[in-house]
Amino acid sequence: MIEIQGVSKSYHGDVKAVDNIDLSIDAGRIFGFLGPNGAGKTTTIKMITGILSPDSGDIVLNGKSIIKDPFAAKSCFGLVPDDPNIFPRLRGVEYLRFLGDVYKVPSDIRAERIKKLASRLALTDALGDRIQSYSHGMRQKLMIIGALIHDPDIWILDEPMTGLDPQSSYELKTMMREHADAGNTVFFSTHVLEVAERICDELAIIDRGHIRFSGTLAEMRELSRADDSLEAMFLRLVSEGSAASEEGQA
Amino acid sequence: MRQILRLTMVMLRGSGFAVFGSDAKKKKKLGSLGSLLLFTFLFLYMGGLMAASSMGLFRMLEPFSLTVLIPQLYLSAAAVMTFVFGAVYAISIFYYSSDVIRLLPLPLRSGEIISAKLLVTVVYIEMIIMAFLLPSLTVYGVMSNAAWYYYLLMVICLLLLPLIPLCAASIIVILLMRLTPFARNKDRFNTISSLLLLVGTFGMVSFIQSMAGRGGGEFAEWIEAGTDSLTSVTSSVFPGVAQASRLLAYGSGAFNLIDLLLLILFAVIAWLLVLLVGRAFYFQGVVSVGMSGGRKRRLNDRELDAAGKSGSLFWTMVVKDVRLLIRTPIFLMNNVIMNFLWPVFLLMPLLTQGSFTETLSELRKATAQISVDSDFVITIIMMIVFAFSAFVAGTNGIAASALSREGKLLYVMKMIPVSYNKQLLAKVTVGVLMALAGALVAIIAATIMLQPPLWLILLAVAVLPGACALPSAAGIIFDLLWPKLNWDNEQKAVKQNLNVLYGMLAALVMIAICVLPAYLLSGFWPLAFVVLVVLPWLLSAALYILLRSISGRQMGAIEA
Structure with a gap:
């Protein structure tokens, strides 16, 4: 479970990237985090994972505050970052071993898990190569395996489908579903609204640092009083939000 | 031609020359000024050292009437230096600069891209050559009471002579990158070229130190023999060295117009050869650089189990x-x-x-x-x-x-x-x-x-x-x-x-x-x-x- 309580974040003191947001993501759910470019998605994910400190508010992961108890909170999740270019001069297998040691995954479990995940994402053949020789999609797959190597309760995935081939993309969506159905939490950001529409149990739309909507797709349709696609509702919500912001400024 | 010059300027700016551009943001101006000052200081420092060494050499060789060897020695050494540095720069500029992939889809002629790349390499090499040779040869001209046209010839030689070994190096690089997969590994290339440059620098320092340890007569004999063998090698490998040496050796005497024309001809031929070889091999080679994939060696179960072993x-x-x-x-x-x-x-x-x-x-x-x-x-x-x-x-x-x-x-x-x-x-x-x-x-x-x-x-x-x-x-x-x-x-x-x-x-x-x-x-x-x-x-x-x-x-x- 992820609880975001009154969190704000400004850059350089004046640009408010995230403005007093509240979100509660229950276990057993796939939660889609949507928004236009520069809306505050990545800033929020960085705060959830302890990479950035919020100016105010708190974030609690499975009952552990990322601010007050960072080590316990950081052990709960696995992160797939938006940029998969990590340690290009390590071999894939060396990167996984590094993360296995960081998360203290026992030897017997670790080897099996690497084999299983690499096989599901069709990366087994490339694990002995240096990451710099990987394509974007292969790097993305390695990031996914690295994030799941300690079998975390909470998955946090920033644009996880980018660069994945259709087979791996399907496999990842299946894995997300399986993980949520097992009572865990999947939090992911995406620009691909069709994917969000198909696999999310709940979603939130963030725009200019404010949450414009949070709830199920059915609730969103109810709110917009139309049986529109997610894309149409998303565009309407964002344009209404923009108009409201401009009015407020005026 | 205008397209080539425009492309060259863009490439130079992209490779760090932006420091000298006028569109640098105000915030970066101080840093740019600092870089410019540092660059000027280094240039003057290096130039001062070279001028002093040329002066010392002239005084040592004067009693033996061997001062005509000085331009010969410097130009031959410059040809070798240009060839070595040129090869490293050519690989870096032709193959490992990030602009290549962006240029390929643009409606540019292959000759324009190759010429612009070569010009960028020339600019880098000329900076080194000018820092080493301009002060040395100017000092030689002044000390040998050279006529005014010596300085004009000197500038022409300094601009044209490096082109020949540089073009030779570029042709070898283009062929090498097309034909050998070894050279396409950027990391390996960077490591080996840096080590070679380091060894070269050590070699040069040792050479200068051992030169300084010799006495006057012994030194003159040694430098005469050394220069002769160096010139004979470089002249046969790089056409133009002998002509340029002759043009500058007798600063106050009449110069041979044929030597000058031959030097220009050799430089033009060298440039055309790069274009010819480049058109045939460069583009296939440069595309394959970005495509160097992994070995795709499948790890066996034992290796995967080893990877799974936990450590401290x-x-x-x-x-x-x-x-x-x-x-x-x-x-x-x-x-x-x-x-x-x-x-x-x-x-x-x-x-x-x-x-x-x-x-x-x-x-x-x-x-x-x-x-x-x-x-x-x-x-x-x-x-x-x-x-x-x-x-x-x-x-x-x-x-x-x-x-x-x-x-x-x-x-x-x-x-x-x-x-x-x-x-x-x-x-x-x-x-x-x-x-x-x-x-x-x-x-x-x-x-x-x-x-x-x-x-x-x-x-x-x-x-x-x-x-x-x-x-x-x-x-x-x-x-x-x-x-x-x-x-x-x-x-x-x-x-x-x-x-x-x-x-x-x-x-x-x-x-x-x-x-x-x-x-x-x-x-x-x-x-x-x-x-x-x-x-x-x-x-x-x-x-x-x-x-x-x-x-x-x-x-x-x-x-x-």
Whole structure:
């Protein structure tokens, strides 16, 4: 479970990237985090994972505050970052071993898990190569395996489908579903609204640092009083939000 | 032609020449001015050295009426230098600059791209050649009372002559990159070319030192023979060298117009040959550079099981950093190899002396006489070992750039459930281990050369760990306070990082703090030894406490 309580974040003191947001993501759910470019998605994910400190508010992961108890909170999740270019001069297998040691995954479990995940994402053949020789999609797959190597309760995935081939993309969506159905939490950001529409149990739309909507797709349709696609509702919500912001400024 | 010049300007700006452009933002103006001043200073410094060397050479050769050899010597050396540097620059500019892929889809003629690339390479090479030859040949012209047209010919020769070896190097590079997969590995190329340049620089320094050690008559004979053989080789390999040498040799006499025309003709032919070879082979080669994939070697079950074996978290972090240091060419050259080069630098004057074996046997005799009663000598030896090891640790910049080298990936340190103190200590350990390895190699070399008693070697080894730990502990504090994370090129993380400089200065201060009390206690070496072993650890502990107290706040404040 992820609880975001009154969190704000400004850059350089004046640009408010995230403005007093509240979100509660229950276990057993796939939660889609949507928004236009520069809306505050990545800033929020960085705060959830302890990479950035919020100016105010708190974030609690499975009952552990990322601010007050960072080590316990950081052990709960696995992160797939938006940029998969990590340690290009390590071999894939060396990167996984590094993360296995960081998360203290026992030897017997670790080897099996690497084999299983690499096989599901069709990366087994490339694990002995240096990451710099990987394509974007292969790097993305390695990031996914690295994030799941300690079998975390909470998955946090920033644009996880980018660069994945259709087979791996399907496999990842299946894995997300399986993980949520097992009572865990999947939090992911995406620009691909069709994917969000198909696999999310709940979603939130963030725009200019404010949450414009949070709830199920059915609730969103109810709110917009139309049986529109997610894309149409998303565009309407964002344009209404923009108009409201401009009015407020005026 | 205009298209080629425009393309050349764009490429030059993209490769760092933007510093000299007029559209630099106001914020960067100070930095640009600083770079310009530094560049001018280096250019003038190098030019001054070359002018002085040319003056000295002229005075030495004048009594033997051999001054006409000077342009011949310089131009032949310049041709060889252009060929070597040209090959390195050509690979870098033709193949490893990021603009190639962006240029290929544009509606440009292949000849325009190749010519612009060649022009960029020419600009870089001319900067080196001008710094070396312009002052030397000007001094030669002034001292030999050359006519006005000597200076005009000099400029023409300096502009045209480098083109010929440069084009030869470019053609070889284009063929090599098309035909050999070995050369397409960027990391491997960077490492090997940097090592070659280093060896070349060492060679040049040794040559100059051995030249300086010769007397007047012997020197004149030697330089006459050397220049003759060098010119005959370069003239046959690079057409134009003989013509340019003849044009400049008799500064005040009549020059041969045919030599001038031939030089121009050779330069034009060289350029056309690059275009011809480039059109046939360059584009296939440059496309395949970006496509060098992995070996796709499937790991067997045993290897996968080995990868799954858990290890100590601390050593895992150390090993990861060591791997990245060794596998990243810029880090390897600047942070790792330097640990092992200092002994060579220090030994260079000794090795290039003609009387090396005599000096060595004298030193051996002196070492053999050291006994446990030689308090002052033992203290001085311990102080030298300490100062050398601390200097190596301070100059390797490993700890002082440990966070900067992470760059945008610093967020991984913030995301993983490992305390910042443990992560920082692992980074310090890497710096200490590398410096220890360098210092140990120096001690082994000294042991082989000087054959000191075993107890003295053991004392020296005992001094090493503290000497290596102290500057590393100081270095990482600077990098924690002012990490340079926003870089697009690994070079900026280590070469343009002030923390490395601060780390070096701190190392010098630390050396003084530890060596001074040892010197004061040199009347009784065991006391001096204890000071040199214990004091650095006490200071390191104090720095570690400081590191612990600021690490949380500083790491938290970094918005990666």
